[in-house]
Amino acid sequence: MNALVKSATIIDPKSDFHNETVDILIEKGVISNISKRISNPKNHKEIKLDNLHISQGWFDSSVSFGEPGYEERETIENGLKTAALSGFTSVAVNANTNPVIDSHADIHFLKLKAEKHATNLYPIGALTRNSDGKVLAEMFDMKNAGAVAFYDYKHPIDDPNLMKLALQYASNFNGLVCSFPQESKISGLGVMNENITSTSLGLKGNPALAEELQVARDLFILDYAEAKLHIPTISTAKSVELIRAAKKKKLNVTCSVAIHNLIFTDEELSTFNTNFKVLPSLRTQKDIDALIEGIKDGTIDMITSDHNPIDIEDKKIEFDYAKYGTIGLESAFGALNSIFTIKKTIELLTKGKERFGIESSSISIGNKADLSLFNPNENSIFSKEQMTSRSKNSIFENRELKGIVYGIIANNKMILSK
CATH class of the missing domain: 3.20.20.140 (Metal-dependent hydrolases)
Structure with a gap:
């Protein structure tokens, strides 16, 4: 899985790029580059999302x-x-x-x-x-x-x-x-x-x-x-x-x-x-x-x-x-x-x-991409329509929650809601 993540704010104290907004190049499931601006000559899929933040998975x-x-x-x-x-x-x-x-x-x-x-x-x-x-x-x-x-x-x-x-x-x-x-x-x-x-x-x-x-x-x-x-x-x-x-x-x-x-x-x-x-x-x-x-x-x-x-x-x-x-x-x-x-x-x-006994992987060049993608600032009312679980027994139904999740990049795969 190859992807270029654009303008993502990294939240990872173990990363050299903690609190920085950067581009992240992922090739074959591994982070190959992190920089302020990365070009895309190989035409990898680009990920551009509102107020995108990324952390360890x-x-x-x-x-x-x-x-x-x-x-x-x-x-x-x-x-x-x-x-x-x-x-x-x-x-x-x-x-x-x-x-x-x-x-x-x-x-x-x-x-x-x-x-x-x-x-x-x-x-x-x-x-x-x-x-x-x-x-x-x-x-x-x-x-x-x-x-x-x-x-x-x-x-x-x-x-x-x-x-x-x-x-x-x-x-x-x-x-x-x-x-x-x-x-x-x-x-x-x-x-x-x-x-x-x-x-x-x-x-x-x-x-x-x-x-x-x-x-x-x-x-x-x-x-x-x-x-x-x-x-x-x-x-x-x-x-x-x-x-x-x-x-x-x-x-x-x-x-x-x-x-x-x-x-x-x-x-x-x-x-x-x-x-x-x-x-x-x-x-x-x-x-x-x-x-x-x-x-x-x-x-x-x-x-x-x-x-x-x-x-x-x-x-x-x-x-x-x-x-x-x-x-x-x-x-x-x-x-x-x-x-x-x-x-x-x-x-x-x-x-x-x-x-x-589970391995952690910081957001660093050369590490495998094990990432959670989210927007910490957008509020929403949690409803049944947002539940992908088969069962809908949520204690948080109809409650206001802060922030939205876009999905993950992990195991050389990408699962995104948008």
């Missing part, structure tokens, strides 16, 4: 599709197209399919289906067989097949000894264990944050305590096992405190937060809109403030869209019975850019690769 550490088994929610092909049009050149894909991705063959299937796409798919294998929390899955075999981490998506590991064994076993091959932060017996049948709002709405509450107990437990086990742990999608102020203290003790722990947990409070549920039924639950403004502070001081290592397509039959029903989840890839950039500076937004969208 974005990464999302928690994405769900549906294939195999739930293709009505999302296919791998359309999911990767959606990721590309949303600016993501790499996504780590969860194991919550049917069957669950818990073997070497399953990992191989995902990688085979994702071949020849612009966006890289990195499989996350299940931590336990069928994600049932009883017996460890074939972690080493999945690692050899290409799994970048092990996680029973949204299923907490109730047995502390099993978590200890998982961490100890994974440490033998530098595997990354992920543990969903929820204590099942405390959370019970709660469907939203336990608070005055849940009481007024008559909905069962899921207290912050359920998350915080699990985080504290896992950190104690991590200290004992001397392994490495990733805690996905924390949502409470106390969780931030616990992880901050663990990092001061030099424990090998990272964590993420879902973008919607940085923006919406539990008061949004007053309309019983099931797109706001997510896990972990939307919390309070105090929690949001603590999460944002955790991002700023480095306690929280990465953000995620926590993209989880759910078909309409499982969302357009009574709130108690609706499935948890929201799509988030398409709205990720515009939502983050609404609350952070563009520099911080891009930093958050490109963090996390190293933790998952």
